[in-house]
Amino acid sequence: MCISVCPGGTHHPIQCIVPPHMLRVIALRGDERTAEMARSLLKQNQKLRQEREDHPHPCNQGDEAPAAIAGGGNTRAGSTFTPDRRVHDGQQKAALPGKLLRGEGDSPSDNADVDLMYDAMGEVFSLYADQFDRNSLDGSGLALIATVNHRRNYNNAFWNGDQMAFGNGDGQLFRTFMDLSVIAHEMTHGVIQYSGGLVYQDQSGALNESIADVFAAITQQRQLGQAAHEADWIIGSELLGPAIKGVGLRSMKAPGTAYSDDLLGQDPQPFHMDNFLSTSDDNGGVHINSGIPNHAFYLFCMLLGGNSWEKPGQIWYRALQELNNPMASFAEWSDQTVAAAIELYGTGSPEALLLRRAWKLVGLPT
Ligand SMILES: [Zn+2]
Structure with a gap:
């Protein structure tokens, strides 16, 4: 059961790793090309938020009460939980989730970003399972869905309430977003969402x-x-x-x-x-x-x-x-x-x- 709650049944906001205050400064100070990149990212963020408002997450259709679900309904010993990872290649396009390149238990792909994401998601899953007896982000074995190579030269990574997406950066301001701390940060937004939520304001x-x-x-x-x-x-x-x-x-x-x-x-x-x-x-x-x-x-x-x-x-x-x-x-x-x-x-x-x-x-x- 999905129990994320925003009062009044509002949408889950997009939670980006590069904050808008950074993008606004870049838009003011950058050269023409860099400023344009920052402006278009700010616009994209706005559009993503608008899409979420127009198409609210199914979680928010009901009015379930917030509830803590540490360990989840089908609780077993943490170390016996197994993840269900699905890593997609966004092929530098905007559509999500993109092409599935590595599912749970598959051997390594020939794409380094896909394999790095697979391993990193395993690391975060293992932290929550072994230290906190929690089976995935929702406590009930939720599939971990990620897209790498999201858009072209995209300077951001985000959790959208359902999955994560990671750009490659433009190589100048940002060289990559494939960083364990960023991946763990975005996945934890999912844990917070499924732990009763904290309104993003x-x-x-x-x-x-x-x-x-x-x-x-x-x-x-x-x-x-x-x-x-x-x-x-x-x-x-x-x-x-x-x-x-x-x-x-x-x-x-x-x-x-x-x-x-x-x-x-x-x-x-x-x-x-x-x-x-x-x-x-x-x-x-x-x-x-x-x-x-x-x-x-x-x-x-x-x-x-x-x-x-x-x-x-x-x-x-x-x-x-x-x-x-x-x-x-x-x-x-x-x-x-x-x-x-x-x-x-x-x-x-x-x-x-x-x-x-x-x-x-x-x-x-x-
Ligand atoms: Zn965040």
Whole structure:
């Protein structure tokens, strides 16, 4: 059963990895060709959103109540779940999903992007199955559908409520979108959608973005076997092209420092509530203010030590499953994570105390 809920039965928004604030700066500062690319991407995003509004997701036809489905209805031990991956070649066209090149259990294709996507989706599936006892994005074995080579020189990747699509980048601004953190980020939008959802606007939208980044970082660190203090905490470290001065799209360790570039401008993310940005742009700054809860997760992992996918991941995952408010504010989310820490590890536990300290350091006393 599909249980994603947006109040009032509204559509699932398209969730793109390259935020509109970046594209707007490129449209203003880029040379003629680059500015045109940014304008056309902004227009495409608008069109995708409009299409979703005109053809609402079937999930939203009913008015099912939001429900947490950790592990799903047909729960078994996490490690025995098996994914159902379907990777398509978009053949540089706009139509989705494109030509199926590799299904579950198929031997490697002769397309490197297809095989990279297949392996990366397996990595994310395994994180959710083995660490959180969750069978795929919906908890019930949902097929993982992805399209690579989406459009020509396309500078974005997105989750549209049903599947993921990845461009190849133009080779200058963006060299690729085939990055495990980006793939995990987009798949986590699916997990959030099927966990009761977080409305993609203002603070709940920034939480949606932040939780997608948190599980992206967790996936990457688990795959590399890195403890919290060994990781770079960068989202999209593979993405930026040779023309750009920066280390990635976002930094959870130091929000606001991922890039500083003549064309892209300065990474606008705050790391403290004092610098919370009130804006109507970017659905109310969902990709900007996400820096604050991102940094709280980073601080908690560093204060606690060890691996992000163990205790911190368990706390964030439990809080997401128990959150029963698709329009949650940062304050409500921080309280929910502390409640999860107390349930898992006890009121006076170091986990609960250090988590409170982390939230306080970003201006959110719980
Ligand atoms: Zn996103």
